[in-house]
Amino acid sequence: MTWPTYIPLWPLSFSPTLWFALTLVIAVLLGEGLVRYLKLPRIVGYFCTGLLLGPAGLGMIPELPAVEWRLVVELALGILLFELGCKVNLRWLKANPWIAYTSLLEAGATFAALFGLLMWF
Incomplete structure (x- = not known):
C-alpha cells in the first residue's frame, strides 16, 4: 500500500x-x-x-x-520613529529651549566628529 x-x-x-x-x-x-x-x-x-x-x-x-532584511529594518525604524514622535511634547520643549539647542549641538558635533574621523581614515 x-x-x-x-x-x-x-x-x-x-x-x-x-x-x-x-x-x-x-x-x-x-x-x-x-x-x-x-x-x-x-x-x-x-x-x-x-x-x-x-x-x-x-x-x-x-x-x-x-x-x-531591508524591509523589516525599515518597518522597525518607522515604528520606532512613530513612537518617538508620539512621546515628544512640543509645549515642554518650547518651555525648555536649551534642551533643543543642546540636542542640536550634540547631533552636529557628533556628525562633525564622525565625518572628520571617516575622512581622516
Whole structure:
C-alpha cells in the first residue's frame, strides 16, 4: 500500500517562514518579560533579546544579507520613529529651549566628529 499524497509525511518539517515567525514571537515575549522584570525601556529589552537570539548569540536568527532584511529594518525604524514622535511634547520643549539647542549641538558635533574621523581614515 502506498502513502496517500494528501497526507503529510511525519515528522512535519518547519518552513523557514514559520521558524522566523516563531522566533519573532519568542523574541517579543522575552523582550517584554525583560522589560517588566528589570523596569527598563522597551527598546532596551528588544535590543537585548535580539542580541541574545541573533547570530552573535544563540544563532536563532540567521545572518542574512542586508537586502533580505531591508524591509523589516525599515518597518522597525518607522515604528520606532512613530513612537518617538508620539512621546515628544512640543509645549515642554518650547518651555525648555536649551534642551533643543543642546540636542542640536550634540547631533552636529557628533556628525562633525564622525565625518572628520571617516575622512581622516
